[in-house]
Amino acid sequence: MAPILDRIDEEILKDTKDKLCSDFGIPEIRPFQEEAGIHILRGRHTILDVPTGGGKTLALWFALYYHIISAKRLGTQSKAAVIVISPLVALMTAQAKALNERGIRAVALTSQIKDLVGEFKRVANGDYRVVLLGPEMQDNSDFKNIVLQSKPFLDNLIQFSVDEAHCISEWGPDFRPTYGRLIELIRRLPNTVPQLIVSATLPKDVMDDVRLKLHLGDDFRVISVSNRKPNVALSVRTLQHAQDSFADLVSLFPATSPESLPQTIIYVNSRTIAERMQDFLRAHAPPNLSSKAIRFYHRYLSDEEKAEIERDLRSGILRIVIATDALGMVRLMSVPYVCV
Structure with missing residues (x-):
């Protein structure tokens, strides 16, 4: 023993x-x-x-x-x-x-x-x-x-x-x-x-x-150990449009090049919302931003798909990921913006 x-x-x-x-x-x-x-x-x-x-x-x-x-x-x-x-x-x-x-x-x-x-x-x-x-x-x-x-x-x-x-x-x-x-x-x-x-x-x-x-x-x-995080800042924004329209999210897109879009994770409550939001953002993305830069992530994806998304987040290929809390416990690179 x-x-x-x-x-x-x-x-x-x-x-x-x-x-x-x-x-x-x-x-x-x-x-x-x-x-x-x-x-x-x-x-x-x-x-x-x-x-x-x-x-x-x-x-x-x-x-x-x-x-x-x-x-x-x-x-x-x-x-x-x-x-x-x-x-x-x-x-x-x-x-x-x-x-x-x-x-x-x-x-x-x-x-x-x-x-x-x-x-x-x-x-x-x-x-x-x-x-x-x-x-x-x-x-x-x-x-x-x-x-x-x-x-x-x-x-x-x-x-x-x-x-x-x-x-x-x-x-x-x-x-x-x-x-x-x-x-x-x-x-x-x-x-x-x-x-x-x-x-x-x-x-x-x-x-x-x-x-x-x-x-x-x-x-x-x-x-x-204290949860205090001096490097994290919170901001609250009042919605200007109906919540289920997703229209406020268009403000995420930069006016300049796709490279100036900071990597962003948007957390939602269900896979249905994640999938709908991905479709909306792809439809309204600037012409010079590839649709492949925006993806959803939830527990119903295959292990291979999850691994691909995590890899593309680390490499920088992905700029926006719409996720349920299935992504919450995966160790990723530092993502500067998180929307809830």
């Missing part, structure tokens, strides 16, 4: 922080990232409430890096493993890719994998340090029989994490009920494995609901 540390080695801790900074190209580890990692190393359940872009993802890997560096000092390779529950395929795939590029073997167990059973066997064999999966995977019989019955994997599991943990409360009741049943998966793990619960959206009522659904009890730590 993976060790719970009573004592944290200061030299290994320093090397852990240095390695994380080097791997992820950051100047320093933030205090909450280190605090969360140390709580996990000591076997304490931890709730991490940090605003989007605040660095909460890095906290997911802190304890793992400590174990990897500790083993390296002893001349061995760490078998420590981390499970991360995540809501979106794109998010899991991006995180797995980022870790693999840094030499940390990671896998996103999604429906896109052709040989899923083969990946289950590799996870069970201890081939991966990070295993990312959606909550629905807990109902997969092969996952239960191969991964959750593997003594080598379970003995080396150092952390169970839930990213975007507010989904447990907001989606668990009806939209994705498997979120409400994560405790069934947790009960199949060794009871010494600490949980790291991470979100940018944890008001007290949601946090209390998450704590109850995951059976954290009273012995857990909460780390909260």
